Amino acid sequence: MALRAGFRDPVHAAQAVFRAAMDALSRPACIQALAPALTPPEPLTAELAGLALALCDADTPIWLDAPLAAVPEVAAYLRFHTGAPLVAAAGEAAFALIADPAACPDFVAFAQGTPDYPDGSATLILAVDHLTDRRGLAFSGPGIRDLAYLEAAPLPADWSARLAANHALFPRGLDILLVAPGRIAGLPRSARLREAAEA
Amino acid sequence: MSAAAPLPEPGYNFAYLDEGTKRMIRRAILKAIAIPGYQVPFASREMPMPYGWGTGGVQVTAAVLGRSDVLKVIDQGADDTTNAVSIRRFFGRTAGVATTTHTSEATLIQTRHRIPETPLSEGQILVYQVPIPEPLRFLEPRETETRQLHALAEYGLMHVKLYEDIARHGHIATTYAYPVEVAGRYVMDPSPTPKFDNPKMDGCPALQLFGAGREKRIYAVPPHTRVRSLDFEDHPFRIQSFDRPCALCGAEAVYLDEVVLDDRGGRMFVCSDTDHCEGRRAEGHTGEMAE
Secondary structure (H helix, E strand, O other), rough: OOOOOOOOOOOHHHHHHHHHHHHHHHHHOEEEEEOOOOOOOOOOOHHHHHHHHHHHOOOEEEEEEEHHOOOOOOOOOHHHHHHOOOOOOHHHEEEEEEEEHHHHHOOOOOEEEEOOOOHHEEEEEEEOEEEEEEEEEEOOOOOOOOEEEEEOOOOOOHHHHHHHHHHHOOOOEEEEEEEEOOOOEEEEOEEEEOOOOOE | EEOOOOOOOOEEOOEEEOOHHHHHHHHHHHHHOOOOOOOOEEEOOOOOOOOOOOOOHHHHHHHHHHHHOOOOOEEOEEOOOOOHHHHHHHHHHHHHOEEOHHHHHOOOOEEEEEEEEEEEEOOOEEEEOOOOOOOOOOOOHHHHHHHHHHHHOOOOOHHHHHHHHHHHHOOOOEEEEOOOEEEEOHHHOOOOHHEEEEEHHHHOOOEEEEEEEEOOOOEEOOOOEEEEOOOEEEEOOOOOOOOOOOOOOOOOOOEEEEEEEOOOOEEEEEEEEHHHHHHHHHHHOOOOOOO
């Protein structure tokens, strides 16, 4: 089996992916375009692979969820193109790639950062099927002018409770990137879930 | 004036830094955005310019910059001073990006100690060069202690300092690097910008990134984020005001620089933001000393 190719133009492709991720986190719950030209081994999506190749290297342990960890080609692809160690313990990971978001482990499984180094927390990247910012859960906070809405599926049933608990940890907490084909949205720990959920 | 993109010089990676360094800085920027006002440590590199000339800002700009960006660099508001010209040329040569002096045309503005007078817009990025990122550093020299103070949101020390200003001078005498509270949590040094610019940081639609090269810290203020200058109920925060308009363009309510004209006390006050001043003069506004 041949190894799938990475970025054709690594410098500018990585910059484009980073800028999409930066825009997504600086404008929470606002969808940005993200279309890395990659055909990674399934079930790794092009967006998951693009973010991993743009942001991960030997300094950033990656955790893979069960569907990704079950495919040796995915591990080989990420090892070859990023050089990042793949860890079995979710708590050791800087980035978690999640292809089955409905089965996303509880947030406490991941590094939350410490009060004096809150930047030591993990970034979760979830590949969802459905992602829209026209309706859904309402968020406020830094990067949001009034309210922003985000709906994604599939997600765990207790998703909104998890997000509220994650924000309550601030300045500790996880940062979440949601990707769907061609798009990305961010939910940093600073995003506050509002009660009145429907737009 | 806009310069068309020249070809980058061969032998350098795009925007000078290697890709591993860019990835490390990019990860720090993402965490900085997620924790507004918190100083993220990063492995600052030596740059081909001395510390104090913007090595932190240059590294942030290099990590963020893309081929389609239009770069503006200002030094104390001016596009034509040494620091601004050399950094603009640096990225022109190593990245081949288009450069401009017009605030409204730029997608990325690297600044040393001013925020442009022209309001920034959605989608723009403002990168600050920061000498001392820690607002508590002159009150508490130990990093272990200041880190603890930030972790506990214990900012009484800063209020004591502002209070001592009032006790000694009758008002808060801090005029630049005036401490701000970001999104209701971290107290942050806005870099040595005049406090005149502090209100522009509040709810700014542009993303604000801060890079301190020697001190190895990156921090950020996302768009539309509450930035409050610290003050007291009976001594509210006030910005500087000038008793005369710009001598060249007649602008009021802008930040002015004093220019000494001779050795007999002659002086003039002109806009510190050269692009703003030139734009106004092109529109026909004149001040008392315009030729």
